[in-house]
Amino acid sequence: MELFTITLPASIEQALAKLTALLTDSISDDLHKAQGSSRALIRYTPHTGEIVSCEAILPHFQLASHGTAVYRSAAKAVAEFIVTEMEPHILSAIIRRKYREHYAVDAPMIEKYCHELLHGSEWDGLGTKFLDADKQRRKLKVSEEIEHYLQGHTSLHLDGFTMFRLQPYRKELAEIVDYALDEYVLDKQYQEFISLLKYFVGLQESKVPLVHLVHKGNHEFVMYNEKFQPFEPKPHSDRMVAEMLETEMNIEDMVISSLIAVSPKQIMIHTRQSDMQVIRTIETIFDNRVSVCLQCVDCSPCFDVANNGLIQP
Structure with missing residues (x-):
């Protein structure tokens, strides 16, 4: 049936x-x-x-x-x-x-x-x-x-x-x-x-030869000059770019705004999490200017391996 x-x-x-x-x-x-x-x-x-x-x-x-x-x-x-x-x-x-x-x-x-x-x-x-x-x-x-x-x-x-x-x-x-x-x-x-940011970066002249960007964990970064000395970048001189960055960027991506203001010729990112979105975004914007370091002589003293964190050099 x-x-x-x-x-x-x-x-x-x-x-x-x-x-x-x-x-x-x-x-x-x-x-x-x-x-x-x-x-x-x-x-x-x-x-x-x-x-x-x-x-x-x-x-x-x-x-x-x-x-x-x-x-x-x-x-x-x-x-x-x-x-x-x-x-x-x-x-x-x-x-x-x-x-x-x-x-x-x-x-x-x-x-x-x-x-x-x-x-x-x-x-x-x-x-x-x-x-x-x-x-x-x-x-x-x-x-x-x-x-x-x-x-x-x-x-x-x-x-x-x-x-x-x-x-x-x-x-x-x-x-x-x-x-x-x-x-x-x-x-x-x-x-x-x-x-658009990538386009602006391509038009800018380099202001500093090298920036070391140390990833402290999560979304916190510290910026160092070529001698591995900390420094604070000045706001971007182009008002239109500065306003655009302030309006559009997420808090976690404000490091990108700082990098654009500095306009380095080379960027060395020191991190233990190279697959983070913000790091991939930096690589996209700055293209072949970026190198990623997972461990080197310069950055090793910065990382406290025992505490899985970072100590200031």
């Missing part, structure tokens, strides 16, 4: 095989093993046209006894499929629809930002536990709606269901898209600003 059918989107590679496997594994865990018997009560069968059917095996299957477990396990499997396989396509469709009139929007880049927000670097420092918990929350939101739907319908078309039924889930993804666009615009503006 056929209980229901699920129609999958043809745009997803091997969708039929993936969903059939998820459904089969889920029913095995939630129903067959729970019955404590090797007797099968449900089977899922894939068909041409991207359709998979749920068939009850009579006379052992009893809808009153087993129906709730079947709908719950199917909803869990379909939710896993939607969040894992369909979510990138749903995000892409939301982006195209929301910004189809905005030709300057780079849709693939917005999709990349969405992926980072949902799965990537935004979760750095929190650990995979929080990332997995957020994904599980989205799956639970989807599975609850699917379970309720299957209890009253015999046909589930995933494209239509995700388009018209999963409104709370789609609203959440739409908010992710909006946030990703904001991040994209801010990053694009910052990159344009960095390019």
Whole structure:
């Protein structure tokens, strides 16, 4: 006896095989093993046209006894499929629809930002536990709606269901898209600003031969001259550049403003964290003027290895 059918989107590679496997594994865990018997009560069968059917095996299957477990396990499997396989396509469709009139929007880049927000670097420092918990929350939101739907319908078309039924889930993804666009615009503006700084640096004449920039840790730097003596740079003489730096630079990047004011011919960065964003930004702006030192005779006395910090020379 056929209980229901699920129609999958043809745009997803091997969708039929993936969903059939998820459904089969889920029913095995939630129903067959729970019955404590090797007797099968449900089977899922894939068909041409991207359709998979749920068939009850009579006379052992009893809808009153087993129906709730079947709908719950199917909803869990379909939710896993939607969040894992369909979510990138749903995000892409939301982006195209929301910004189809905005030709300057780079849709693939917005999709990349969405992926980072949902799965990537935004979760750095929190650990995979929080990332997995957020994904599980989205799956639970989807599975609850699917379970309720299957209890009253015999046909589930995933494209239509995700388009018209999963409104709370789609609203959440739409908010992710909006946030990703904001991040994209801010990053694009910052990159344009960095390019402008690089242009100004290229026009400037060098004022000092060498600057040693010692990274004390976190976002704290100390500047030394070519004799490794500390000095404080004067504000930039170009008023337009000075105002631009004051307006646009983050607090952690104010060292860049100091370097531009000094306009050194060469910059030697002494650090134990060469992959920091501010250091990469300095390398971008000053290009081949920059050298990075991880340990040398000059800077070694500055670093207190035992305390993982820095002592003044």
